Amino acid sequence: TARTWNGSAWTTVKTATRNPAAWILEILTSDAHPASRYSDNEIDLESLGEFYEYCETNGFKFDHVITNNAKKQDSL
Numbered sequence: 001t002a003r004t005w006n007g008s009a010w011t012t013v014k015t016a017t018r019n020p021a022a023w024i025l026e027i028l029t030s031d032a033h034p035a036s037r038y039s040d041n042e043i044d045l046e047s048l049g050e051f052y053e054y055c056e057t058n059g060f061k062f063d064h065v066i067t068n069n070a071k072k073q074d075s076l
Contacts, residue, residue, distance in 0.1 A: 002026035005052035010045055018061035021052035027072050036072050 001014035002022040010025065017023075025048055028038040055061075066075055 005049040007053075008049075010040075010049065018063065019052055019055050020060055020062050021048050021055055023062050024048065024051075024076060027066075027075055030072070033072065 002017050002019075003010045003012065003014055003025055004017050004019065004022050005011075014026075025043070025045075028043060029040065031037060
């Protein structure tokens, strides 16, 4: 589950999604490694929302599980 874009803002509640933009936001803001965590004000959420819509329009989906211990930026 991850936050999703509702057309004008990112939700606060996490729901099931396969959208790559939602997963990018989830990885960047995850508490899994606090030292590399980004807060919302450090991310261009509007542009990421546009990417979310682009992925929805074009049917881009993530079907991947991260099981290794890698830096967030390396995973992205």
